[in-house]
Amino acid sequence: xxxxxxxxxxxxxxxxxxxxxxxxxxxxxxxxxxxxxxxxxxxxxxxxxxxxxxxxxxxxxxxxxxxxxxxxxxxxxxxxxxxxxxxxxxxxxxxxxxxxxxxxxxxxxxxxxxxxxxxxxxxxxxxxxxxxxxxxxxxxxxxxxxxxxxxxxxxxxxxxxxxxxxxxxxxxxxxxxxxxxxxxxxxxxxxxxxxxxxxxxxxxxxxxxxxxxxxxxxxxxxxxxxxxxxxxxxxxxxxxxxxxxxxxxxxxxxxxxxxxxxxxxxxxxxxxxxxxxxxxxxxxxxxxxxxxxxxxxxxxxxxxxxxxxxxxxxxxxxxxxxxxxxxxxxxxxxxxxxxxxxxxxxxxxxxxxxxxxxxxxxxxxxxxxxxxxxxxxxxxxxxxxxxxxxxxxxxxxxxxxxxxxxxxxxxxxxxxxxxxxxxxxxxxxxxxxxxxxxxxxxxxxxxxxxxxxxxxxxxxxxxxxxxxxxxxxxxxxxxxxxxxxxxxxxxxxxxxxxxxxxxxxxxxxxxxxxxxxxxxxxxxxxxxxxxxxxxxxxxxxxxxxxxxxxxxxxxxxxxxxxxxxxxxxxxxxxxxxxxxxxxxxxxxxxxxxxxxxxxxxxxxxxxxxxxxxxxxxxxxxxxxxxxxxxxxxxxxxxxxxxxxxxxxxxxxxxxxxxxxxxxxxxxxxxxxxxxxxxxxxxxxxxxxxxxxxxxxxxxxxxxxxxxxxxxxxxxxxxxxxxxxxxxxxxxxxxxxxxxxxxxxxxxxxxxxxxxxxxxxxxxxxxxxxxxxxxxxxxxxxxxxxxxxxxx
Numbered sequence: 005x006x007x008x009x010x011x012x013x014x015x016x017x018x019x020x021x022x023x024x025x026x027x028x029x030x031x032x033x034x035x036x037x038x039x040x041x042x043x044x045x046x047x048x049x050x051x052x053x054x055x056x057x058x059x060x061x062x063x064x065x066x067x068x069x070x071x072x073x074x075x076x077x078x079x080x081x082x083x084x085x086x087x088x089x090x091x092x093x094x095x096x097x098x099x100x101x102x103x104x105x106x107x108x109x110x111x112x113x114x115x116x117x118x119x120x121x122x123x124x125x126x127x128x129x130x131x132x133x134x135x136x137x138x139x140x141x142x143x144x145x146x147x148x149x150x151x152x153x154x155x156x157x158x159x160x161x162x163x164x165x166x167x168x169x170x171x172x173x174x175x176x177x178x179x180x181x182x183x184x185x186x187x188x189x190x191x192x193x194x195x196x197x198x199x200x201x202x203x204x205x206x207x208x209x210x211x212x213x214x215x216x217x218x219x220x221x222x223x224x225x226x227x228x229x230x231x232x233x234x235x236x237x238x239x240x241x242x243x244x245x246x247x248x249x250x251x252x253x254x255x256x257x258x259x260x261x262x263x264x265x266x267x268x269x270x271x272x273x274x275x276x277x278x279x280x281x282x283x284x285x286x287x288x289x290x291x292x293x294x295x296x297x298x299x300x301x302x303x304x305x306x307x308x309x310x311x312x313x314x315x316x317x318x319x320x321x322x323x324x325x326x327x328x329x330x331x332x333x334x335x336x337x338x339x340x341x342x343x344x345x346x347x348x349x350x351x352x353x354x355x356x357x358x359x360x361x362x363x364x365x366x367x368x369x370x371x372x373x374x375x376x377x378x379x380x381x382x383x384x385x386x387x388x389x390x391x392x393x394x395x396x397x398x399x400x401x402x403x404x405x406x407x408x409x410x411x412x413x414x415x416x417x418x419x420x421x422x423x424x425x426x427x428x429x430x431x432x433x434x435x436x437x438x439x440x441x442x443x444x445x446x447x448x449x450x451x452x453x454x455x456x457x458x459x460x461x462x463x464x465x466x467x468x469x470x471x472x473x474x475x476x477x478x479x480x481x482x483x484x485x486x487x488x489x490x491x492x493x494x495x496x497x498x499x500x501x502x503x504x505x506x507x508x509x510x511x512x513x514x515x516x517x518x519x520x521x522x523x524x525x526x527x528x529x530x531x532x533x534x535x536x537x538x539x540x541x542x543x544x545x546x547x548x549x550x551x552x553x554x555x556x557x558x559x560x561x562x563x564x565x566x567x568x569x570x571x572x573x574x575x576x577x578x579x580x581x582x583x584x585x586x587x588x589x590x591x592x593x594x595x596x597x598x599x600x601x602x603x604x605x606x607x608x609x610x611x612x613x614x615x616x617x618x619x620x621x622x623x624x625x626x627x628x629x630x631x632x633x634x635x636x637x638x639x640x641x642x643x644x645x646x647x648x649x650x651x652x653x654x655x656x657x658x659x660x661x662x663x664x665x666x667x668x669x670x671x672x673x674x675x676x677x678x679x680x681x682x683x684x685x686x687x688x689x690x691x692x693x694x695x696x697x698x699x700x701x702x703x704x705x706x707x708x709x710x711x712x713x714x715x716x717x718x719x720x721x722x723x724x725x726x727x728x729x730x731x732x733x734x735x736x737x738x739x740x741x742x743x744x745x746x747x748x749x750x751x752x753x754x755x756x757x758x759x760x761x762x763x764x765x766x767x768x769x770x771x772x773x774x775x776x777x778x779x780x781x782x783x784x785x786x787x788x789x790x791x792x793x794x795x
Contacts, residue, residue: 008162009163044158047152050125051150053072055073058071068084075147097123110123132256134258145510156250173465194273197392211411223292224294227352229353231408233407235346236401241338243262262397264280267347279348280394281348284342290318291320292318295312295313301324315359315360330370345400351378358371379463422455422456425471442478443481448461504593507631521573532548535581552684565673571601572599578596598680623683624683628656707763709775712743715790716754732761732763735765
């Protein structure tokens with residue numbers, strides 16, 4: 005059983021031992037650690053890189069040339085044989101001189117005549133799993149050159165625990181954390197997710213139940229005493245967020261997609277196997293029954309299997325769709341096209357699962373646990389847990405209520421313990437209070453019954469059935485040798501970020517990359533009609549709550565000016581308060597930034613240039629991309645308190661974000677101060693899904709035409725570009741300006757901008773008449789709509 009140290013600490017924050025100390029303690033508790041691996045120890049040289057371009061290798065059909073941005077100076081060329089590398093993607097990169105696990109040192113090399121300056125890495129090459137089918141892909145946005153280990157939280161340790169067949173409770177992070185936490189299960193907590201779904205109500209029924217229009221029935225209650233299920237509609241199947249993918253990689257699993265990864269996460273967290281079906285392929289019915297003669301099933305591993313009579317299967321109205329407790333079927337697996345899923349969280353008889361798995365020569369993570377015994381009380385918790393996680397990482401809406409088909413009741417085992425007998429076996433006094441102190445933290449309940457104690461065994465411990473088993477448990481918990489019972493300091497755990505934290509992290513990275521320093525300003529502001537008043541203000545000068553962030557940042561900018569600081573770049577992420585419909589104000593999380601002074605530090609090799617509106621727009625465009633706000637455009641209006649010059653405002657997302665030059669009359673600026681540029685934007689609670697489409701590299705040559713266009717000086721180039729794109733037709737591939745001219749030969753009040761238009765047909769070579777017709781259409785539209793003519 006692979007256990008992640010960071011995952012353990014997330015479940016039990018009171019665990020403060022080092023991985024080596026935990027390994028020693030587990031050995032004394034009867035679960036020796038066979039191997040301790042520092043996951044990120046050999047990955048210190050690995051960085052995150054962005055592949056800017058991918059093109060074929062000129063001398064090898066199976067190799068490609070990748071132009072890699074690894075955060076250094078310039079772009080590096082890397083020869084790669086993997087087919088999954090795409091332009092714009094982020095991947096782990098080993099630069100020249102880097103060491104990989106196993107001692108391999110990356111050197112500059114020439115492969116089939118092309119220089120390779122590093123290596124894009126697979127999960128197996130990094131020691132993060134056995135997948136070697138392609139380069140390890142990283143979802144989301146990352147800073148090129150950032151440390152791979154730090155960015156993905158891979159500074160972790162993996163413990164390979166030798167779990168005996170009688171201890172199924174140790175086949176989960178929760179079970180191991182219960183053993184190691186100083187306070188036992190009282191110290192455990194499940195990391196919260198950001199779905200906000202709350203507890204899912206489960207309607208308990210006998211042999212049949214229904215949820216989300218799916219009828220669920222159990223025909224063999226002896227081998228399936230419990231089947232809980234829920235339906236989620238409208239999920240978006242795709243790559244998992246990196247926190248989830250990293251959790252799985254650190255224990256040696258390969259991330260698949262956010263739905264499957266969520267079930268695997270809960271499996272390794274709680275020890276309860278789960279399965280997700282594509283609801284559309286189920287046919288509206290689920291039956292737990294025995295397989296019939298001649299039935300076959302193609303399982304998720306792509307193998308078509310002939311089933312023996314008596315094997316327990318999950319079926320719909322017509323056919324088996326999964327092997328109960330072993331593996332799902334290929335026909336109902338979750339794919340990228342899946343929108344609705346049915347979640348299975350069931351309890352199966354160990355002997356039935358063992359018979360199926362061995363009869364078909366299979367062994368899976370699910371069958372391994374069911375064969376040893378799963379906690380019969382765990383299913384509702386695990387189902388609610390996976391529902392919350394899926395809603396958090398894949399969206400959708402759960403159909404309420406879920407269903408708990410529960411025909412077979414499993415009662416807890418109660419064992420009578422004689423303290424006198426325990427004393428004789430162990431050779432030390434065992435007072436009742438010691439029994440409670442040692443056993444209750446790991447889930448046992450102890451009640452005093454006179455000369456005997458009644459010990460109720462938790463469902464996760466099917467191995468404890470007799471008095472001697474309880475005595476052995478007392479010896480194990482007391483320690484076969486002495487325990488160090490020092491009270492160790494508490495350290496907080498590393499919980500996965502919610503959606504808003506993910507957005508904020510991306511924004512932090514953006515502004516830090518641009519050289520901004522983070523500021524923290526107070527949430528109070530002077531009185532104004534559009535601000536929320538405080539009932540008990542600390543100061544008469546700040547008697548209201550702020551309704552924008554820029555005002556506070558501008559005050560900090562004035563403070564810098566007063567101390568002679570000329571070049572200032574500040575940003576802040578914080579809460580603003582707006583008048584609400586009731587008594588309580590409406591809160592928004594925003595980001596704001598101010599910049600003034602030089603574009604870059606002064607140097608003898610060049611002249612000093614000040615920040616201008618184009619620097620602001622470049623930053624604002626990047627922010628709009630991070631927040632998924634769409635196209636940036638110019639317009640009127642200003643954020644918050646209307647602090648910007650209306651004629652110099654950029655906006656995006658329908659006013660959700662705006663940027664521009666700060667009005668001169670709102671600041672007490674010294675004479676030497678330069679213009680102040682500002683941004684303010686609302687942060688979404690979760691980033692909108694981003695559709696990424698890939699197309700093959702072009703096979704046919706392009707045709708380029710240059711147009712020098714003369715028009716009014718005040719006419720935005722953006723408007724000209726829009727008309728060109730609309731009039732040129734589908735053959736236009738790119739259009740960009742490359743020259744600006746004002747002067748001799750150009751009428752007063754006008755200017756000439758030269759544009760380069762590139763045309764290409766995806767299936768054949770273009771002809772000159774085709775391109776000429778497109779150019780004529782462009783010139784006609786420009787003249788008619790914008791009075792722009794060819795020079």
